[in-house]
Amino acid sequence: MYSAALTERNVDCQTGCLVDRFGRVHRNLRVSVTDRCNIRCFYCMPLENVQFRPRDEILSFEEIERFVRIVARLGIRKIRLTGGEPLVRQDIDRLVGRLVQVPGVEDIALTTNGILLSEQAGRLKQAGLHRLNISLDTLSEERFEKISRRAGLQRVLDGIAAAQEAGFERIRLNAVAIRHLTEDDIVPLVDFARRRGLEMRFIEFMPLDGEQHWQGTQVLSGSEIRSRVEAAFGPLIPAPRKDPSQPAVDFDFADGRGRIGLINPVTEPFCGDCDRLRLTAEGQVRNCLFSLEEWDARALLRNGESNEQIAELVRSCVEAKRVGHGIDSDQFVRPERAMYQLGG
Ligand code: SAM
Numbered sequence: 329m330y331s332a333a334l335t336e337r338n339v340d341c342q343t344g345c346l347v348d349r350f351g352r353v354h355r356n357l358r359v360s361v362t363d364r365c366n367i368r369c370f371y372c373m374p375l376e377n378v379q380f381r382p383r384d385e386i387l388s389f390e391e392i393e394r395f396v397r398i399v400a401r402l403g404i405r406k407i408r409l410t411g412g413e414p415l416v417r418q419d420i421d422r423l424v425g426r427l428v429q430v431p432g433v434e435d436i437a438l439t440t441n442g443i444l445l446s447e448q449a450g451r452l453k454q455a456g457l458h459r460l461n462i463s464l465d466t467l468s469e470e471r472f473e474k475i476s477r478r479a480g481l482q483r484v485l486d487g488i489a490a491a492q493e494a495g496f497e498r499i500r501l502n503a504v505a506i507r508h509l510t511e512d513d514i515v516p517l518v519d520f521a522r523r524r525g526l527e528m529r530f531i532e533f534m535p536l537d538g539e540q541h542w543q544g545t546q547v548l549s550g551s552e553i554r555s556r557v558e559a560a561f562g563p564l565i566p567a568p569r570k571d572p573s574q575p576a577v578d579f580d581f582a583d584g585r586g587r588i589g590l591i592n593p594v595t596e597p598f599c600g601d602c603d604r605l606r607l608t609a610e611g612q613v614r615n616c617l618f619s620l621e622e623w624d625a626r627a628l629l630r631n632g633e634s635n636e637q638i639a640e641l642v643r644s645c646v647e648a649k650r651v652g653h654g655i656d657s658d659q660f661v662r663p664e665r666a667m668y669q670l671g672g
Contacts, residue, residue, distance in 0.1 A: 345403040346642065348615075348649040352603055355405045356573065359392060360609040360671025361420060362412040366443050367476040369465075371504050372667040374538035375477055385610045389423045391629045393430070395607060398635050399642055400432035404605070408437045408461075410671045412609060415444040421455040428456035437461065439502070439672065443480050445487025449494040460491050461500045461529075466513040467520060475509070488524070498527065500589070505530045505548035514553055515560045522561075522586040529576050529589035535655065536617065538666035550590035554579070557588060564588070573603040599652035605645065606671050613642055615649035617670055618663055 346354035363386075368375050387395075396407060407427055414420055420438075427436055437459040438452065445462065452460075464484055465475050472481040491499055501521055503513065514530070521528035530553045535542040558564055564579035567587060575598055576589030592598075599616075606614040611626025623645040628638050654660045663670070 344643070346399070346605070346646045348646045350600075350649075350651055352601070352649070353403065354603050354605050354646055355403060356408070356604045357396070357399055357404045357406070358408045358410055358604060358606045358671050359396070360411050360607065361392070361409055361414045361423065362386060362417045363609050363669050364416050365411060365413040365441070365668055366416055367413070367441055367478040367480060369476045369504075370539065371475075371506065371533055371537045371542075372672070374666075378538070381610050385626075387607075387609065387611045387626060387629070389426060391611065391626070392423060392607070393426045394629060394635075395611075395625055395638065396427055396430050396433065398638050399605070400430050402639055402642060403432075405432060406435040406437070407433055408439060410439045412668050412671070413441055413443070414438055415440050415448055421448065421451040421457075424452060424455040424457045435459065439463070440487075441476075442484035442487035442491075444483075446483070446490040449487065449490040449496070453494040453496060457496075459498060459500075460496050461502050462488055462491065463503070464488070464501045464517065465503045465510060467516050468513070471510070471513065475506075488526070492524070500527045500529050502529050502531055502591075504533055505550075505553055506533050507546050507548040509546075510548065511556070514556050518557055518561065518588060521588070522581070525586070527587050527589060529591060531591040532594040534593055534617070534667075535662045536667040536670070536672075538668065540662070540666075542662075544594075547594050549595045550577070550592035551595065553590060572601045593653070594655055597652055597655070605642070608669065608671055613645045614670065615645050616653055617667075617672075618653040618655065618660075619650075620661060620663055621648065 364380050365373060424436060427433060435458050438457055439461040442462045466472050469481045473479055503517055518528050532547050554564060561581055563582045565582060567578035567580050576591045578587055578589045580587050612622035613625050614622055623641050625638060625641055628641060
């Protein structure tokens with residue numbers, strides 16, 4: 329399966345592609361631009377005593393751009409900016425403006441909680457950002473505060489409207505689905521997305537919460553979500569899978585009004601098609617959210633090492649990638665770092 333994937337994909341890198349031991353060609357880089365956030369979602373961050381990295385440990389825009397230029401020569405084509413909350417990083421649109429000019433980069437997306445989006449949507453669009461994912465777990469202010477431990481639902485809704493006004497298309501809304509908490513949000517969220525011309529996606533809760541309270545019983549599975557959506561809106565039709573490496577399984581509504589995506593990393597892992605690498609805010613390269621190892625690109629970036637040495641570090645990281653995250657195995661060990669420290 330893996331070697332077939334290798335030959336089928338267009339291998340066009342200038343200096344050797346990032347292919348791992350299982351034939352997965354890496355095209356996708358998630359860049360965390362900060363570990364800071366303006367909300368405190370329980371599935372991601374601790375509420376108290378959050379240890380943020382000192383600012384001088386965080387990569388500068390120049391360092392991020394250099395890293396992206398190097399990996400673009402190795403075949404990375406898609407960049408997603410994330411965090412923490414990427415919009416709390418000052419002048420993030422300037423980074424977007426730099427990255428859109430990198431030869432080889434075809435797609436730049438950003439994942440945000442939407443709180444600061446009304447102020448920044450226009451600037452991001454102008455800077456050349458291609459796509460936006462906005463996190464929205466619920467339309468109930470009460471549940472929003474229970475999950476994010478801050479107020480702010482209306483600001484997120486205003487942010488979504490501003491992004492649409494700014495001209496962003498194909499905006500996706502991401503909801504983390506939590507059993508015994510967000511079941512009642514599924515139908516209203518889908519209805520909201522269909523009415524606004526947005527694509528709703530549900531993500532299974534992964535063991536990456538800062539307080540380390542995750543339990544398997546809290547996972548509200550994609551298959552259950554699908555049943556609930558079908559009960560309310562009629563049959564869902566599997567959508568053609570244009571990009572096998574995309575994490576979501578997409579479905580179209582039979583009435584032709586919209587699409588939803590289910591991201592099921594816990595009940596239906598999609599590691600076999602994973603083409604993602606991550607750069608943390610402080611410059612560590614990771615080959616998996618659940619990796620227990622990191623490769624220190626910042627040390628090379630700051631010690632005057634050559635582009636080739638940095639490329640070699642990234643190749644080593646890809647070479648070491650495991651076949652899967654192993655959440656479902658008895659030997660699974662969760663990483664010490666939580667989602668906000670990794671870049672979701
Ligand atoms: N602050 C931005 C946001 O909220 O979209 C970007 C970073 S956030 C870590 C990226 C995505 O990861 C969000 O959609 C968030 O809901 C999701 N996420 C965070 N912790 C998660 C977890 N434990 N399991 C599944 N998804 C999670």
